[in-house]
Amino acid sequence: MHDVIIVGAGPAGIFASLKFASRPDLKILLLDMGPDIGERRCPSRDGGVVCARCESCSLASGWGGAGAFSDGKITLSPEIGGWLSDILGRERVESLISESDKIWLRFGSPTKVYGDDQDAAELISRKAKLAELELKTNKLRHLGTDLCRKILADMRAHLDGSIEVRTRTKVSKILAEGGVARGVQLSDGTILEARAVLAAPGRIGAEWLGEESRRLGIGLTRNPVDIGVRAEVPAEVLSPLTDALYEPKLKYVSKRFDDYVRTFCVNPHGEVITECYDGVVTVNGHSFEFKRTANTNFAILVSTAFTEPFKEPIAYGKYVARLANLLSGGIIVQRLGDLVQGRRSTAERVKRSIVTPTLKNATPGDLSFILPYRILSNIVEMLKAIDKLAPGVFSKHTLLYGVEAKFYSSRVNTGKNLETSVKNLFVAGDGAGLTRGLSQAAACGLAAAENVMKRLA
Numbered sequence: 001m002h003d004v005i006i007v008g009a010g011p012a013g014i015f016a017s018l019k020f021a022s023r024p025d026l027k028i029l030l031l032d033m034g035p036d037i038g039e040r041r042c043p044s045r046d047g048g049v050v051c052a053r054c055e056s057c058s059l060a061s062g063w064g065g066a067g068a069f070s071d072g073k074i075t076l077s078p079e080i081g082g083w084l085s086d087i088l089g090r091e092r093v094e095s096l097i098s099e100s101d102k103i104w105l106r107f108g109s110p111t112k113v114y115g116d117d118q119d120a121a122e123l124i125s126r127k128a129k130l131a132e133l134e135l136k137t138n139k140l141r142h143l144g145t146d147l148c149r150k151i152l153a154d155m156r157a158h159l160d161g162s163i164e165v166r167t168r169t170k171v172s173k174i175l176a177e178g179g180v181a182r183g184v185q186l187s188d189g190t191i192l193e194a195r196a197v198l199a200a201p202g203r204i205g206a207e208w209l210g211e212e213s214r215r216l217g218i219g220l221t222r223n224p225v226d227i228g229v230r231a232e233v234p235a236e237v238l239s240p241l242t243d244a245l246y247e248p249k250l251k252y253v254s255k256r257f258d259d260y261v262r263t264f265c266v267n268p269h270g271e272v273i274t275e276c277y278d279g280v281v282t283v284n285g286h287s288f289e290f291k292r293t294a295n296t297n298f299a300i301l302v303s304t305a306f307t308e309p310f311k312e313p314i315a316y317g318k319y320v321a322r323l324a325n326l327l328s329g330g331i332i333v334q335r336l337g338d339l340v341q342g343r344r345s346t347a348e349r350v351k352r353s354i355v356t357p358t359l360k361n362a363t364p365g366d367l368s369f370i371l372p373y374r375i376l377s378n379i380v381e382m383l384k385a386i387d388k389l390a391p392g393v394f395s396k397h398t399l400l401y402g403v404e405a406k407f408y409s410s411r412v413n414t415g416k417n418l419e420t421s422v423k424n425l426f427v428a429g430d431g432a433g434l435t436r437g438l439s440q441a442a443a444c445g446l447a448a449a450e451n452v453m454k455r456l457a
Ligand SMILES: Cc1cc2nc3c(=O)[nH]c(=O)nc-3n(C[C@H](O)[C@H](O)[C@H](O)COP(=O)(O)OP(=O)(O)OC[C@H]3O[C@@H](n4cnc5c(N)ncnc54)[C@H](O)[C@@H]3O)c2cc1C
Pocket: 007, 008, 009, 010, 011, 012, 013, 031, 032, 033, 034, 059, 060, 061, 062, 063, 064, 065, 066, 067, 068, 069, 070, 071, 072, 073, 074, 075, 081, 169, 170, 171, 172, 200, 201, 202, 203, 204, 205, 208, 265, 273, 275, 284, 285, 286, 428, 429, 430, 431, 435, 436, 437, 438, 439, 441
């Protein structure tokens, strides 16, 4: 019998564990279906295949969760990276982010804060408004994938001995009796009992957690589904924005459809990479602290909130991404110039672009066969708007990779203490649809652990 079983060793599960570690009297077990941090290798990173479709995607699964290959932008603002303020209130989230920031710093996060220059932010914000864009200012630290991974490995070493960790261990069911959580069942049928369960399965486990919630009678609220592309431009094109802000968060309301379109996860001098969810290959991006490419990449995502009767936004996102996989074997890359001219990109045309693709295995093709007209039209409109702020974005050379999709669209209903309607079952992080970034996921883990400890007391 354990006191607490945590499902998922991403930032939410790890920061919860760091909090629990202050209570040596508690018996804590942390389970993750992926490998330990030192064993995490993505075959696509060694070239050759665009995605090897491993049983559990090493990029999203294992100690560190999606954080281990993330760009390590630690957002310090409660408005960015999730919906935690809706549940806990802005002030509480601010204080949790500050607590988690101190932990990141203790483990070696750089002290430099980007986005602190108010004058530069105001100037960019004014220019953005003239281009019909809204700039969300945001203070952040940047770890880069290399440092982020090291910090997560150091946290693993720090926790060794104070909590039990089992990797390559998949939870298939959350067990409850009489409306009270009593443990989990593993995929091999083993039953592990606990007084409380904290489910933090990340985006890769969002669909599973949604299914488990339905089975246990826990309510779900739908978040919008985010679908789009990753754009790649010469780093110089965005440097007027990225030098000052690192990550310019721009929002646009499209003319044709009145939809929200936004930039997400900007990676100056970064790389475009793939990730795999349940056999579906999607695109993402990151950058390093100690290595720079000539390009900057960023996602342009369109948020869609489905209304009745459709209840499966994650399935919709996967369906669209699967179409790109079907036509290309993985990811499609297209020059913006080809998209605008209504023709596919070929290897020859991509070679003529002044942007050398950092994702080597993408197939040149035509995104208009993949993305619904509404999404594509929104993306093209927003690229034109950004071009007014950073000339060169709407260039024929700009590369677009598809599909990028964010699977955190079902929010598990909880009380203010992050407990579900099943007593002693708590949730945290991206998988529960509460957060969508490292900082809020970590803050959410801290809050959940605190609430679990209160309950167990
Ligand atoms: C390439 C990339 C770049 C990113 N860059 C940034 C960035 O710069 N800044 C930022 O704020 N965010 C970034 N993110 C997002 C960030 O990584 C996530 O928001 C964060 O990791 C979420 O933390 P989490 O703990 O909720 O979930 P995750 O980190 O996704 O961890 C969940 C863990 O749960 C495990 N799990 C799932 N289901 C089960 C199960 N049934 N049984 C056992 N284990 C299970 C998974 O294996 C996984 O290890 C990036 C993500 C990626 C992929």
